[in-house]
Amino acid sequence: MTPRPATEHMTHQRGGFLLGLIIGLLVGLAIALGVALYVNKMQLPFVNKLPQRTAEQETAEAQRNQNWNPNAPLAGRPVNVPKPPELPTPVASSAVPPPPGVILPPPEPLAPPPPVALPSNYFVQAGAFGRLEEADQQRARLAMMDLQARVLEADQSGRTIYRVRLGPMDKKSAESTKTRLELEGIDASLIKQN
16 A cells, blocks of 8 residues: 555545534524524513403503502501500408507519510511412512512402512511512511501
């Protein structure tokens, strides 16, 4: 066998690198385009879960809710502070009074009542919604902030509303949670429940 000249070997390879580079770039571009189209057709979590509504449904909903505020009953509610427990009244004993001239020791003073522990009955309401899907989205948003909330269904003026609430907790925790939500742009209310 005779070795081939180097020039003959080079002629078989001419254009291979440049052609491979161009084909590789085109295939990569096609794959990237396919992935981009696929991702854009998918729904984003917590954003596009609501079913699409028609313009007539939106108009009817807007007319029903024109002057309706689901948080209105909470605005004027006074905060109830628990009354301290009453001290027991001393019971008159049926003992025989001492004879005259005998001095009795003074009665034992009553022990002070135990401190009243305020119950954890404060809630933070992170919104009230007319649709369950909206309340679930708010609850999911709070879950992303590591806050566990519940959706409570209530009837207000013949309409069903869905309240998103955190708690129960003590007053200090409730106030700090409310402040945190307001810093995140969530309109929150402090609720005291008996």
